[in-house]
Amino acid sequence: MRKFVAIAALITLAGTAGACAKMLGLERDEQDGPFEHRAHVLEGINCNECHVGIQQAGETGPMHFPSTADCVACHEDPHDPDTCSNCHGRARNRHSAEMARKHLRFSHATHFEEGAGDCVRCHVNVTTDSDYVRVKHPTCFSCHTHKGQWDTRDCGGCHVDLPGEMTRPDSHVVHDGNFLREHGVQASAQGDLCTSCHTQRQCAECHGITVPTIPSRLDFDAPMRNTMHRANFMSVHDQQAAADPAACVVCHSALFCVDCHTRLGISGQNPSRGNPHPPGWSGPPGSGNAHGEAARLDPLSCASCHGGAGEVLCVSCHQVGGPGGNPHPQGFSSRLSKANDLPCRLCHVGGQ
Amino acid sequence: MLLLGPLPPAAAQPYSVGVEAWGQLEPNMGLIIVEGSARKNPYVDAEALIWAGAGTPQFGLRGNEMTFEALVVAVKVRDPRGITDTRLGRFILATGAVRAMHVDGGHFTLRAPSKTHFEAFGGVPVDGNIDGRRYDWVAGGRVSQGLGKIGMLGGSYYNRYNTGQRSDEEVGADFSLRPAHWLDMAAKFSWEIINPGIAEVLATISSQTESRNFRGEVFVTKRSSTRMLQQTSLFTVLGDPGALKTGANLFWRAAPRLDLSVEGAAQQAANDWGWTGHLRGVLRTDDEGDGSVLGELRRQDVASSKWTGIRLASVIKLFESIDETVGLMPEFELIIPDDRKPETGKVWPWGRLALQWKHQKGWALAAAAEASSNATTRIDVRALARVSYQQTWHGKE
Numbered sequence: 146m147r148k149f150v151a152i153a154a155l156i157t158l159a160g161t162a163g164a165c166a167k168m169l170g171l172e173r174d175e176q177d178g179p180f181e182h183r184a185h186v187l188e189g190i191n192c193n194e195c196h197v198g199i200q201q202a203g204e205t206g207p208m209h210f211p212s213t214a215d216c217v218a219c220h221e222d223p224h225d226p227d228t229c230s231n232c233h234g235r236a237r238n239r240h241s242a243e244m245a246r247k248h249l250r251f252s253h254a255t256h257f258e259e260g261a262g263d264c265v266r267c268h269v270n271v272t273t274d275s276d277y278v279r280v281k282h283p284t285c286f287s288c289h290t291h292k293g294q295w296d297t298r299d300c301g302g303c304h305v306d307l308p309g310e311m312t313r314p315d316s317h318v319v320h321d322g323n324f325l326r327e328h329g330v331q332a333s334a335q336g337d338l339c340t341s342c343h344t345q346r347q348c349a350e351c352h353g354i355t356v357p358t359i360p361s362r363l364d365f366d367a368p369m370r371n372t373m374h375r376a377n378f379m380s381v382h383d384q385q386a387a388a389d390p391a392a393c394v395v396c397h398s399a400l401f402c403v404d405c406h407t408r409l410g411i412s413g414q415n416p417s418r419g420n421p422h423p424p425g426w427s428g429p430p431g432s433g434n435a436h437g438e439a440a441r442l443d444p445l446s447c448a449s450c451h452g453g454a455g456e457v458l459c460v461s462c463h464q465v466g467g468p469g470g471n472p473h474p475q476g477f478s479s480r481l482s483k484a485n486d487l488p489c490r491l492c493h494v495g496g497q
Numbered sequence: 498m499l500l501l502g503p504l505p506p507a508a509a510q511p512y513s514v515g516v517e518a519w520g521q522l523e524p525n526m527g528l529i530i531v532e533g534s535a536r537k538n539p540y541v542d543a544e545a546l547i548w549a550g551a552g553t554p555q556f557g558l559r560g561n562e563m564t565f566e567a568l569v570v571a572v573k574v575r576d577p578r579g580i581t582d583t584r585l586g587r588f589i590l591a592t593g594a595v596r597a598m599h600v601d602g603g604h605f606t607l608r609a610p611s612k613t614h615f616e617a618f619g620g621v622p623v624d625g626n627i628d629g630r631r632y633d634w635v636a637g638g639r640v641s642q643g644l645g646k647i648g649m650l651g652g653s654y655y656n657r658y659n660t661g662q663r664s665d666e667e668v669g670a671d672f673s674l675r676p677a678h679w680l681d682m683a684a685k686f687s688w689e690i691i692n693p694g695i696a697e698v699l700a701t702i703s704s705q706t707e708s709r710n711f712r713g714e715v716f717v718t719k720r721s722s723t724r725m726l727q728q729t730s731l732f733t734v735l736g737d738p739g740a741l742k743t744g745a746n747l748f749w750r751a752a753p754r755l756d757l758s759v760e761g762a763a764q765q766a767a768n769d770w771g772w773t774g775h776l777r778g779v780l781r782t783d784d785e786g787d788g789s790v791l792g793e794l795r796r797q798d799v800a801s802s803k804w805t806g807i808r809l810a811s812v813i814k815l816f817e818s819i820d821e822t823v824g825l826m827p828e829f830e831l832i833i834p835d836d837r838k839p840e841t842g843k844v845w846p847w848g849r850l851a852l853q854w855k856h857q858k859g860w861a862l863a864a865a866a867e868a869s870s871n872a873t874t875r876i877d878v879r880a881l882a883r884v885s886y887q888q889t890w891h892g893k894e
Contacts, residue, residue: 170752170781294579296579330685330701331673332591334648346568357528366865376828384797485662
């Protein structure tokens with residue numbers, strides 16, 4: 146009995162491990178492997194024998210993938226009556242090549258002449274078992290320096306529509322990590338590099354003041370997208386603001402909170418809502434007066450209800466001679482004009 | 498001499514147009530979004546996104562009255578050899594240490610052969626119909642120098658006025674360096690002149706292995722909200738608690754279809770130190786990543802913000818053919834606040850189930866049902882729907 150249980154357990158474990166390996170991509174499905182380019186290269190088969198007519202291919206036109214008829218011309222006794230490309234070679238790689246044809250200004254004919262018919266000179270990966278046989282940037286740059294185009298961010302010589310191409314550079318470190326936090330600092334120095342692929346609309350859907358609604362609500366069918374305000378952001382927005390008020394201020398003005406709260410009827414300007422502050426929140430000097438410390442620690446919380454009106458509200462008490470006294474902390478300095486600039490002029494009438 | 502250089506080849510250019518209708522029930526809201534772009538490469542790029550909407554008042558919408566607004570209307574004119582770029586219209590201005598700003602204005606760039614770039618910008622910040630902030634203007638510039646193949650170093654300045662008064666004046670410095678293919682570093686620093694002090698510091702250093710299976714990053718951010726607010730606000734004279742956050746993260750591609758990441762950071766807020774962190778795993782259900790499952794555990798313990806969150810999301814391919822796909826997108830999040838009170842609820846769950854159909858010809862339909870409960874709303878149920886069409890002419894067909 147024990148032996149039976151042990152064998153059953155081993156079979157279950159092996160089955161689970163096998164299933165997990167497949168699920169994790171550790172074990173490849175035999176029917177979804179890369180095309181056996183290397184084997185054909187080692188046999189000394191010329192690329193043109195399968196990719197018939199590629200040497201005349203220009204920027205447009207049909208792809209030059211071999212058909213089943215091309216395969217059976219050599220493999221006379223196929224092991225399966227189905228279309229060869231159903232199993233040999235990945236559909237995504239063929240799709241990738243079709244996308245390249247669509248998005249690149251590239252002529253095989255021109256390169257064929259320059260390269261004296263040596264395809265492997267550019268398609269170096271066909272000599273390995275690699276899944277990826279498209280040519281990478283460094284290979285292009287080994288002949289075409291493109292230094293001037295790189296310096297002036299002019300990719301249009303080869304890429305028809307880089308923003309619409311939706312491809313990501315293979316070595317693009319910026320997108321690999323916590324993009325949401327990193328992209329701002331990475332883009333700061335080389336913003337024009339970003340704009341060679343990204344449109345203004347992509348920036349504006351998060352940074353735009355006039356966005357109709359936040360991206361996670363508009364694109365509600367893209368749950369994997371990492372956005373600053375996820376769809377459930379409203380549940381924790383006050384907590385997030387308390388933890389890092391300055392992060393809000395990067396995009397939102399002090400009036401943003403009060404503008405929304407006023408519209409929703411939850412600001413200090415809605416008398417029916419009542420006073421949200423606890424007893425002892427504000428009072429004469431010497432009383433509990435918790436509001437002062439709270440305002441210094443988290444001014445945005447005050448601004449979320451009092452907003453621009455707060456400037457007047459605070460100054461009604463906090464002025465020299467007023468019950469709140471001088472509002473400036475020790476060592477305060479400012480280059481604002483006392484006489485002309487807000488909020489200084491509210492107290493410093495005539496620059497006093 | 499530069500003017501005598503060869504011109505890029507002329508060719509047919511890409512154009513795209515898109516239209517989208519988006520609606521939400523309870524609270525009711527409707528939007529129509531029209532967008533388009535055209536490129537006469539390399540001379541002119543133009544793009545626009547304009548929307549109209551009506552419904553429950555929120556930021557941008559004024560109630561049941563139809564509101565029209567432009568998010569982007571911009572034209573970029575480029576010298577054929579890339580020596581100058583000029584962008585005009587409504588766009589997001591972000592360069593160097595100047596924080597992203599939505600403006601109606603212009604941005605000019607001149608690239609000298611020595612890899613020195615000169616930028617000048619100016620305009621009227623978009624106010625989004627907020628009352629009381631009118632007749633703003635902003636102007637500034639940036640000078641940057643390319644450092645061979647490894648990066649860029651720059652310095653910037655901008656000045657912003659509000660109703661005729663100085664509201665922000667900042668100088669800044671920024672750099673981005675990639676001294677080795679495995680090492681990346683970038684930083685920006687801005688200093689407020691009117692209320693002297695650091696406004697913002699962001700720095701990051703990251704490194705990854707050749708296989709890109711491991712990636713690590715250390716970062717620091719410091720922001721002073723009172724210096725970043727417009728100086729015409731009284732809140733800027735209340736002192737500056739600042740907000741410093743420093744931490745690290747690690748990414749590990751544990752298997753070809755499995756990504757794991759962890760991030761932890763110490764964070765200062767309200768003069769106290771706290772911490773925040775998360776663990777995240779993404780499992781792709783196919784090699785292309787069209788289907789995936791995400792699990793995330795998050796903890797925040799900073800100042801009065803103390804909560805634990807669990808998030809699960811998935812994209813499930815229900816049907817796929819050459820022309821069309823159908824997918825199901827369930828999403829669930831649970832927030833457990835440390836301070837659990839009966840009046841605010843002990844847990845705040847949120848969930849959404851979306852169904853999407855996409856056709857290769859550019860059509861897409863999506864619908865979703867969403868339900869949540871949080872500190873202020875006991876139960877909130879809403880429905881969402883979207884129909885969109887996008888047509889692109891790539892210019893080569």
